[in-house]
Amino acid sequence: MTKGVKILIAAAALLFVGSLVWILLSFRDSDSTIVEVVQNNKVIYTFDLSKEKDRTIRVNAPDGGWNDIKIENGTICISDADCSDHTCVKTGVLRSEQIPIVCLPHRLVIRYADKRDS
Amino acid sequence: MKTKKLTRLALLTALALIIFIIELQFPDIVPIPGVKLGLANIITVYAVYKYTAKDVFLIVTTRVVLGAIFGGNISALPYSLTGALTCLAGMLLIKRAIPVNFIWLSSIFGAILHNTGQIAAAVLMTGTLTVLSFYPFLIAAGCIAGAFTGICAQLLIKRNITDDKT
Known part of the structure; x- marks a missing residue:
């Protein structure tokens, strides 16, 4: 050796x-409830999960593709998408500040908002 | 390039592609983009130690591009290609310092570099640093997967299954 x-x-x-x-x-x-949805490095939605009603939002990607974002009982997840790998759906609900939900094919990120900004 | 060598490289590429496509059928263990065993890299590691840099480059790029097309996952191509190329560059360098008995070690570094390349591509493509939070998962998984594929390649090379005398 x-x-x-x-x-x-x-x-x-x-x-x-x-x-x-x-x-x-x-x-x-995370103890924060503010969540932001980022697409192509632009924040397109900001939710306060403690105040949001249960609903599903469809986010369309610029190159044609979509992700269904589901808010339910103060949790957020991607419930369905037409991307090729479905990693974002399998990630499940957003739990940790360190681990965001990412859909690489559609360049979509769901994460807890930075506390310094809010 | 001689016909014989061309055939060998083509065979290796085909082998790597077959392994790659079979691995696609495995269910994902962790829901993190980029975490996988990467069994096709047994061929990469083997080729790094058996062939010249140019040959390995040809094998790997062909495998990655064709793999993305056959696997129907072209959107992942930028990530896998950057990963594969960083891995290749690093391994060709590191191979000089590591003897045949420690191929598994250079494979681990190859895996880590592969994941580094992927993450760098993901940061550039998404334009956020958020994906960096996957990095430790990728490194840990890469160490395990890299050691595994490295041991496989090392066994192959030490058995000396060469095609020199055919």
Whole structure:
């Protein structure tokens, strides 16, 4: 085992452990209720989940495609979409400030609003 | 390029594509874009250690582009292509420092670089830094997946299944 290999093993182990710690830290429920929907880096909707009525909104992507955003009992999720991978639907409801709902094909992001702005 | 070599590269690409398409049938384990085993990269790692940089580049780009078309997921192409190319560039460099017994290690770095490229592409495409929050998931998953594909490739290479004497 050469010195270079040892250093690289240590670097890989460090990255792995570091990312695990980061993941654990990011699993915290948010106490904020302000949620924003961002498309192509522009905020297109802002919801206060504690005040919103249950409803479903269809968001059309500029290149033709859609995502159905569902608000229910103070939670928000993408209930259906016509994107190719459906990752956004499988993500489920928005829980953490660190983990947004992302639909990469439609460049749509749902996240908790930054507290510094609100 | 000699016909023989062309055939070998084509065969490797075909193999990688078959693995890629079979893997598409696996259900997603985690609902995070970009997290997958990446079994087709067994071929990439194998090729990195067995062929020249130019050959690997040809294999990987062909596989990624055709894979996106066959898998019906062309919108993901920018992400996978940037990922694949960052991974390739990094692995070709790192391979010099890592002997054959530690191929799994260079594969781990390949996976991490792949995910880094993907995330960078996603940040550019969505124009938000929000997707960066997936990065730790991608690194952790990449370490595991990279180690796995790396061990597979290492076993292949150490058995020395070459086509030199045919």
